[in-house]
Structure formats: C-alpha cells, structure tokens
Amino acid sequence: MTVETNLSDLCKRDAQVLLHPASSVSALLQHGPDMIVSAKDCHVTDVHGNQLLDAVGGLWCVNVGYGRQELAQVMKESTEQLAYYHTFSNASNPWQVQLAEKLLQHAPNNMGKVFFGNSGSDANDTLIKIAWHYHSLRGKHSKIKLIARQQAYHGTSISTASLTGLGGFHKEFPLPLDFVLRVECPHFYSRGQLGETETQFCDRLIDEVAQLIEREGADTIAAFFAEPIQAAGGIIEPPSGYYPKLKALLTANDIVLVADEVVCGYGRIGAWFGSQLLDIEPDMMSTAKGLTSGYFPMSAAFMTDEIWQVMREGSDRLGAFSHGYTYSGHPVGCAVALANVLLIENEGLVEKAKDDGAYLHRRLHDELGCHAHVGEIRGRGLLAGVQLVVDKTNRVLPDPAEKWPLKVSQACRALGVIVRPLPSVGTLAISPPLTITRQNIDQLVDNLKQAIDQVTG
Secondary structure, three states: OOOOOOHHHHHHHHHHHOOOOOOOHHHHHHHOOOOEEEEEEOEEEEOOOOEEEEOOHHHHOOOOOEOOHHHHHHHHHHHHHOOOOOOHHHOOOHHHHHHHHHHHHHOOOOEEEEEEEOOHHHHHHHHHHHHHHHHHHOOOOOOOEEEEEOOOOOOOOHHHHHHOOOHHHOOOOOOOOOOEEEEOOOOHHHHOOOOOOHHHHHHHHHHHHHHHHHHHOHHHEEEEEEOOOEOOOOOEOOOOOHHHHHHHHHHHOOOEEEEEOOOOOOOOOOOOOHHHHHOOOOOEEEEOHHHOOOOOOOEEEEEEHHHHHHHHHHHHHHOOOOOOOOOOOOHHHHHHHHHHHHHHHHOOHHHHHHHHHHHHHHHHHHHHOOOOOEEEEEEEOOEEEEEEOOEOOOOEOOOHHHOHHHHHHHHHHHOOEEOEEEHHHOEEEEOOOOOOOHHHHHHHHHHHHHHHHHHHO
16 A cells, blocks of 8 residues: 555645644644654655654654664564464464563663563553552552652553653643652752752652651552653753662662663663663663664563562462553564664664764753753753753743743754754753764754754844
C-alpha cells in the first residue's frame, strides 16, 4: 500500500478523523496538523517540503537517526520469519531471549531480569504492579503508596499520569489517584532557598522524604519513582549526593527505588543508562524510546534477581504472574531493538553522545551563558535544557501566559530547527539523534540564539 500523494488533502481530512495525543483540538481545527512526510539522518521533511533539523529526536527517542536501512531490513526479515506470536503461558521467541541477554550486559550490575512491553507508560505501570506484588508476596500488603516528585513525567496511563507531577496531565481528570505521594522537585536553581547551598538543598530534599515516610508510615509505601534527569519537567538533575542518600533512606525503610530511564537510557546522556552515571543503584528500571530508536513501539522493564526470586517463590503458590500485554516480547520489536542496540555499540554512539554532548553544552554556554534572558543551561550528553528568564539576577521565570518557550520554538522552526518547548518551566529542550554532527550542533545553537533574541529582544 502506498501513501496518498495528495498530501494537502490529507491535512484537511486529518482533523475530521483523528484525536491527536497531547495536542490542542482547537489548534488542530484552526491550523491543521504538522504533517511530516519523510526523514533521513537528523532531518525531517514536512508536507511543504521544508527540511528541518530535528533537535528533539522525535520525542527524545530517535537515537540512531532516521532512515536506517539496517533496521528496515531486520524488520522485513523478522516479519517474514515470524510476524507475531505471543509470550503468554511461557511461550517465547529467539529474539526476545537474545535481546534480554544483550540488555543485561549494559544495564546496572544489579539488574537480573527483563519484562518487555510497548511503551514507557506501560513499563512504569508494570513496575508499579511488580512493586505491589513483591511486597504483598512478603506479607506486607499495606505497602501500596508511591512517592514521585513535582515536575516528574512517568507516563499518561491512569496510574502513571498519577505519578506524573505536571498539573496539565491532571486537569479535568480525577487524577492523581490517592496512592501517590508528592515530594519537592530537586531543582536547585528554582527551588533553592535564599542563602541555601546546594548541599543544604540536597539535605533538605532528603529530609522531606524522611519526614514523609515517618508521617505516612514506611509500612504503607511501596516505591519511589525517579527519572535520573527529569526530562519533560525541565531537564532537571538533582544536586550531587542526592541519589546515594535517597537510596540509603529507602533501603532502610524497605521501599523500592525505580529509575525511570525512558528518556535517559540507551546513550542519551553519555552512558548506557543514567543510573550508572548518577550513582542511583535502582531496584527496578523502566526503559523505552531509545530501545528501538522509535522504529517499533517497545519497552523493557528491569528488576533485580532479589525481586524476581520473591516472585518465583510466589509463583509456587499463585501460579501465573497475572500481568502482560498482547505484544509483550513481540518478535519483530525484539529483532529491531537488538539490531538498534548493536548499532549503538558498533558505532560507538554512547561515547559519541558524551563527546558531542560536551561540545553541545560548551557551545550553548559560549553563545547563551551570558544572555540576559537565559538563566541556566542544564543537562548532560545530548540532553540539554535552556532556561528562559525575565529577570536573570532574581531568577524570575517568564509568565506562562506570555508563551515564551512556544514562541522561541516557533521562531527556531522558521529558521529550520526543531526544539521542544516546556511551558510549565519556561525551558527549551534539546535531545537530537546521537548521530548528530558538530556542524548540525553549530546550526542548532546559532539558530536557537537567534530565535531567543527575536522573542525576548
């Protein structure tokens, strides 16, 4: 089947048949869709023929770049051999075994088992259920509550939207559900108190968690969910020492630490996983996006052998682990993911993300570090956030009603570069394919500076 060539007509028909995710219905009706028709390397081409440098990598996910024939060929061959078979009732396929083995080679050393799903949301939802199951099997049935941070993003299913700490995902829904407890966003720039050092801020954050545990009761709390670097919430990395102190506190209270690596994983920040770079030591870990570079909907949830052993013993009593998806361990998805991981290995993309990420951050600091309306440049590797401010001295963020991030992203797009606006924190997010060239990085930084000048000038 070929795609219709009358693309203008397709644009007109779009709003007649589609409800888009995370989109404004009224804006779609007024302006139509942003129709992308092709992509190659780090560029996408829209319906009007404009070629754009995609400095967001789709949605933080196209790690190996667009148009990789290696992945297309693997997809074709695996589809011809085994287009689908389920993995319920201990059914399996060769690709999911090989993929799990490969992923465990790169995962934090304490990870022992993998569960495959379809998206980051379902990976986190799976780990919520496993955390509950783990505690329940040990006779701790009251350990149900989950701790998540303000400005966190963990998905949009009912449970994971509850974990998400961005208010826009709760408006006019009966969310968040009442088993979620919320703690402070670990952003020193915007949340640090007057005269407070970063170390003092870190200790205050950990003390807040400790007080919450004492108030709610450790016997009621199952898990703490944390992105190594909060992505959609503003590219926010906690202060130094935060994760080891958090881990010690949670371990002392028998609370599982879940690292949400959906954005940070598979080389994005210059390491295979953010947990390894930021000394997190998770008990469980969710991944997706870069797992297949967006070429196939897929997630991988990890857990320690200690947690799996409790589940194994529980299986003697309960029988099946009553959770899973029709497409868990999909043979084509696993084949594509395995080929994608091999590309990341063979092309040295993790090390490249580290080196080119350092170049990206250096260029951002050189061009924007002294800008009157840029307060902070955050992130690691090929993940960066540019904080817009109205008043740099007093760290005053722009009024959301002024829509600075959106206006800057639109001005940047008009110059040929896609960046992502994060309106709740007045930030521009950058997460290009790991294959980006330094020439592309120069174009990105130069055009972003020009766009910021246009909007704030």
